[in-house]
Amino acid sequence: MVEKKILSQGLAHLRHGGLTVNFWDGTKETFGPDKPYVTITIKSPRVVRAMMRNASLAIGEGYMNGDVEVDGPLDNVIRISIENHDLFGSWAKRLQHLRRHKNTKNHQAAYIQHHYDLGNDFYKLWLDNETMAYTCAYFRTPKDTLEQAQVQKMDHVLRKLQLEPGQSVAELGCGWGHLLVRAAKLYGVHGVGVTLSKEQASYAKALAKREKVEDKVRFELMNYQDLPDNVDGQFDRVMSVGMLEHVGLGNQHQFFKVIDTLLKEKGVAVIHSITAQTEHDPPDAWIDKYIFPGGYIPSVREVTAKFPTYNFYMLDYENLRYHYKLTLDEWWRRYEKHKRKVIAMYGEQFYRMWRFWLACSSGSFNFGSLILSQWVLCKGVNNDLPLTREHIYAPTIIKQRANHSS
Numbered sequence: 034m035v036e037k038k039i040l041s042q043g044l045a046h047l048r049h050g051g052l053t054v055n056f057w058d059g060t061k062e063t064f065g066p067d068k069p070y071v072t073i074t075i076k077s078p079r080v081v082r083a084m085m086r087n088a089s090l091a092i093g094e095g096y097m098n099g100d101v102e103v104d105g106p107l108d109n110v111i112r113i114s115i116e117n118h119d120l121f122g123s124w125a126k127r128l129q130h131l132r133r134h135k136n137t138k139n140h141q142a143a144y145i146q147h148h149y150d151l152g153n154d155f156y157k158l159w160l161d162n163e164t165m166a167y168t169c170a171y172f173r174t175p176k177d178t179l180e181q182a183q184v185q186k187m188d189h190v191l192r193k194l195q196l197e198p199g200q201s202v203a204e205l206g207c208g209w210g211h212l213l214v215r216a217a218k219l220y221g222v223h224g225v226g227v228t229l230s231k232e233q234a235s236y237a238k239a240l241a242k243r244e245k246v247e248d249k250v251r252f253e254l255m256n257y258q259d260l261p262d263n264v265d266g267q268f269d270r271v272m273s274v275g276m277l278e279h280v281g282l283g284n285q286h287q288f289f290k291v292i293d294t295l296l297k298e299k300g301v302a303v304i305h306s307i308t309a310q311t312e313h314d315p316p317d318a319w320i321d322k323y324i325f326p327g328g329y330i331p332s333v334r335e336v337t338a339k340f341p342t343y344n345f346y347m348l349d350y351e352n353l354r355y356h357y358k359l360t361l362d363e364w365w366r367r368y369e370k371h372k373r374k375v376i377a378m379y380g381e382q383f384y385r386m387w388r389f390w391l392a393c394s395s396g397s398f399n400f401g402s403l404i405l406s407q408w409v410l411c412k413g414v415n416n417d418l419p420l421t422r423e424h425i426y427a428p429t430i431i432k433q434r435a436n437h438s439s
Contacts, residue, residue, distance in 0.1 A: 034058070036081035048114040070112055071105035088121070093319030097386045107389065115402045117309075131231075133316055136281025136327035141256060142229045144327040145279065149230035153209075158374060159367035164211040165236070168275035168305065169357040169405045179363045182356075187212050190274060191304050192425045193349065193409050196220040197279030200269040203295050204401065205257040205288075206276025210237025210250075217249040225264060227255040231401065257291055267297040277306035277336070282316065282329040285339055292410075293343040299415040301348070307357070308333045310405040324390050333406055340410065349409035349425075354398055357405045361395035 037056055041065050044052065044064040051065035055074040064067055075081065083091035092110070095101030103110060103166075103310055114121045134144065160167055163180040170182035171189045190212065198221035204213045207226025210233070216222050230359050235244070237252040255263065257276070271292050280288045312332040321328065340347055368375070368391055375384045397403040411418065 034078055036078035036190045040081050040084070043120075046120050048120070050113055052113050063302050064112075069105075070109035071103055071107075073110070073288055074102040074104070076100045076102070087318045089320075090318040090322065093323065093386075093389060096389045097323075097382050098174050099385075107392035108197050110288055111393040111396035111402075115397070115400045117371065118402075130183070133318065133321045134286060134326040136279075136329070138256060138258060140327060141279070141281075144325075145229035146231065147326055149228075149322065150232045153232050153236055155375070155378060158220075158371040159364050164206065165209040166211065169307075169353055170360040170363075171353065172356050175359060179360070179367075182360070185310050186356075187215050188270060190303055190305060190407070190424065191216055191220065192427075193407070194270045194272060194301055195424060196270065198222065201266075202270045202272065203260065203264070203268040203274040205260070205271065205291070206279070207233070207237055207252055208275070209233050210240045210252055210274070212274060213237075213252075214240055214244050214246055215248050217246040217375060220246060221249075222270075223249040224268065224270075225260070226252045227257050227260050228252070229254065229256060240369065241295045259286060261291060261294040264295075267300070268295050269297055270294050271300070271302040272305075273303070273309075274305040277304060278328055278330055279325070280329075281327050284329075285331055285336060285343070289339045289343050289345070293345075293412065296412045296421075299417075300412050300414050301415075301418075302408075302410045302412070304336075304406075304407055304410065306331075306336070308336065308404055310402060310404065320390070323386055333404070334406070336406070345410040345416065346412075347408060349407075349422065351404040351407045353407060354401070354403070357403075358395055358398040361391060361398060365391040365395055 037058070040054070041062055044054065049065065049067070051067040051069035053061060053063045053064060053069040053072040055061050056074060057076050057078060065378035069109045075095070080091055080095045080100050081305040083094070091099060096103070125332070134140070136144065161183045164183045164187065166183040166186065169186065169336060170179060171186035172182045173185060177185070179413065196216060200222045202213065202216055202222050202224030204224065204226035207213055207228050210226060212224045216224070226237065226238070231254060234252055234254040239315065241247045241252065242249050253263070263367065277288060296302055307330050309332045312335055316329050337347065372384060375387070
């Protein structure tokens with residue numbers, strides 16, 4: 034068949050790793066110079082025809098629908114493409130570019146709710162039980178539990194902000210609210226967090242009341258771009274953990290313009306975001322269609338280039354790539370543990386879709402195509418900031434400030 038010939042000719046150019054393909058006609062071929070990382074079974078030639086339009090979309094949909102099966106570590110599917118980026122990158126450029134979700138302000142609520150409003154009961158199955166954090170954790174050792182690591186991540190971010198009692202904090206993309214609530218409890222600050230997820234906003238408001246900090250923090254169902262028009266004055270600190278990925282291709286300038294408007298002169302901001310090693314790659318078609326519509330992963334250089342425009346001084350940068358690999362592995366393990374519950378909630382196809390996404394995400398961090406960036410920024414020159422980074426790694430600072438503010 035012509036489909037088999039086309040695929041075999043393409044995969045014959047693998048220069049790294051190895052891949053075995055079981056074809057729909059019962060034949061098998063192995064490609065690449067090394068032992069196969071994984072075996073992929075393609076049950077229908079229509080998968081190959083779809084690959085001629087967009088390979089990522091074809092493989093993702095094929096796995097969701099059962100036309101593609103994987104024998105071996107599922108994250109090695111992405112490893113093959115990463116290690117042979119020249120081959121798959123050039124192949125992708127020759128294929129038809131699909132229309133992707135355009136990320137404009139009037140679409141952003143629907144895009145966020147598509148992903149985050151699947152239901153808190155769904156996320157509770159596989160996120161940590163302590164903070165419901167859906168962002169990269171911080172592992173002091175690989176043996177840390179996910180619960181420990183997520184609390185450590187929150188404290189890592191809060192130390193970088195150099196908080197003092199009485200300061201004001203704005204959080205762009207507040208998730209389920211635990212980070213801002215913890216800042217209020219431990220440091221005596223006050224502030225506001227915004228999200229476009231109805232489920233998250235409801236949970237965060239209940240959390241603030243339950244933790245008795247509703248007089249210090251509030252959570253709003255609001256686009257981050259509208260926050261400057263709905264607050265009085267500016268903030269001492271701004272934090273954003275895991276939202277920059279959602280602002281969309283070409284919209285990073287708007288994100289930093291909002292931070293500039295919210296942040297006082299000499300104020301400090303912490304930005305935590307997935308970033309890419311390569312620049313200007315279009316959003317992945319399968320992820321854009323099924324997982325994160327309108328999302329875009331910027332490169333480190335792409336983000337950092339925006340700082341001078343808003344007089345942001347970069348005080349610190351940290352790459353937590355492997356921390357996210359450990360986080361995703363634990364999410365994946367917990368997700369698999371609750372396979373039957375997920376299928377009962379959303380069906381087999383949904384289960385396979387999210388399984389594929391979690392596995393490929395782990396592979397992307399493990400094999401290096403994605404990294405996790407944390408920036409500490411200061412608006413303008415501030416000569417009163419610490420000379421060293423000791424405050425980031427000194428847990429006693431939190432205890433002292435907690436006692437001081439109590």
